[in-house]
Amino acid sequence: MFEDMGQLPPDAFDSLLIAAEVRLRDALAAGEYVGWLAMGADGDAVVGGAGAQRRLVLPHPYRLPDGTVAVAEGRHAIVLNVYTEPAWRRRGVAEELMRHVLRWAEEERLDRLVLHASHQGRALYERLGFVATNEMRYRGRSWVP
Secondary structure (H helix, E strand, O other), X not given: OOOOOOOOOHHHHHHHHHHHXXXXXXXXXXXXXXXXXXXXXXXXXXXXXXEEEEEEOOOEEEEOOOXXXXXXXXXXXXXXXXXXXXXXXXXXXXXXXXXXXXXXXXXXXXXXXXEOOOOOOHHHHHHOOOOOOOOOOOOOOOOOO
């Protein structure tokens, strides 16, 4: 996925894979990360996937659709790793995966579900009800190697 988006040079793939495997193993065991896989028609190959990482934050105000304000418990998740193999794109794989993520979020009664959209995925996410927000990112990352 990161290679397709031009964010990962080929020589960094192995390092990312090793680090991700270690972290995912722990996160899956702890229930912090939930993942979905889409299988091809023959059932032998994974053709897409999506994941969500739970994030517990402090309770906060939340505006309900009717305009009233309630207190959210702080159950958030971020959608990650949405990917479809190139041969399976434009066939509904990512949409079906995202519909599973949305059902899970509703079952979990999450207060907030967010994601960072690639240019290619933005139309799908907007069609499913995601909207741009006011999130900002700190660029002064002197502590990151």
